[in-house]
Amino acid sequence: MMHPPLAVDEVDRFAAHRGDDAWLEDAWQRAQIVVCDPEREHIDADEDGLRYYDAATAPDGERVYLGGEHPPVFAVFADLPDGLPGRWIKPTWERRDLAIAVEAIGIGHWHATYRFHPTTGEPLRPRMAGWELAGANGRPVFPRTDPAVIVLIDDGADRVLLAQHQRYGGQPKPAVAQNTIGAAAQSTRSGRYACIAGFVEPGESAEAAVHREVAEEVGIKLDRLDYVSSQPWPYPRSLMLAYRATADAAQPLALQAEEIADARWFTADEVRQMWVETADSTPSAVRISVARFLIENWLAEVA
Incomplete structure (x- = not known):
């Protein structure tokens, strides 16, 4: 795609x-x-x-x-x-x-x-x-768009790091170091693992926002960061800026307890099972997402 x-x-x-x-x-x-x-x-x-x-x-x-x-x-x-x-x-x-x-x-x-x-x-x-x-006074108001970043992180080989947000399921976990690899993928939206994402803050570049969000949510540093594409996401008013990144998988993960329920490195087969082979049960909002776009392109690369 x-x-x-x-x-x-x-x-x-x-x-x-x-x-x-x-x-x-x-x-x-x-x-x-x-x-x-x-x-x-x-x-x-x-x-x-x-x-x-x-x-x-x-x-x-x-x-x-x-x-x-x-x-x-x-x-x-x-x-x-x-x-x-x-x-x-x-x-x-x-x-x-x-x-x-x-x-x-x-x-x-x-x-x-x-x-x-x-x-x-x-x-x-x-x-x-x-x-x-x-209004009767003051300057006119114009439509607002909120820039947000999203990143798919690979290990330079055949795995990607995906995270499960608290609002999609799972109990809060303490922000302690962990590095869970290769656990079974779930196929429902409530259990879906996805790319790291977040809003760009005032005075911040999009690239800086990616590095900050990754550090905050999973506690690792990126070795490489490349811009891929953008797409509007009118729920309610975001412009998603999509990136690919590479990181050393040996780094311990430190999860942001109030945001992230779990984060793991997944193989291509696990990702395919979770994101592609569940098409009949996958909500349309997932299939039109830029996260799905990033994941499908990565799967095509490692196939």
Whole structure:
């Protein structure tokens, strides 16, 4: 796989149209329209892809111009109690549907969570086709994206280090040195081991964030670090920056007790069993993740 599943650029956003009310009104009449429910984090779709509406059939609701000219594409925010959960979008959808879904989910979440101006406290109202929020006073508010890093660490041979977060299962363990190798992999989400990841902090480079997160969560140093790719992750508003790294597996692991339940070095067969051979039971959110992308590419290298 050359790029992560959600790293798609299929719809030109045509930002110059956002301030042209006459163009937007005309575009709405000939638009493809997707419906999102940001409060429930749902989108109107099924197993095969997005469900599109036209101006005559779209429900009432706040509109956001997503891009495109032939046809224009809009999102409408409306009540969707039976919609598809946003994390269930499928990697098998057409790339255009994936691109539109990720954009709509991300901008919808921003609208749902930014209700008041951060400095004046005034209610915010959309403008610029939904890409700015403004109050009576103060500067306009723009969509926010939080950079996060994720890294797959190998031993320079045929094993990778994966960790199990506390929220996915396991009892808290003291932050003492350990170096457990080759334990059996679990195949459910609650027991899944995954790549080390975390948010970039203020004043920090992405590379520095990788080194810090690895040191904090598993207590080792990296020998090599290479950037791989990025992809949006609109749950709620991250941009995932993916890396590969190599570390000396002889280093003892010191787990961050409040974050990490366990961490181990896994062989390719163990990783394949946990991440690939469980496709029928693997949640869609895992299959569209950049972690899955990193792992599948590593498995292809060591095969």
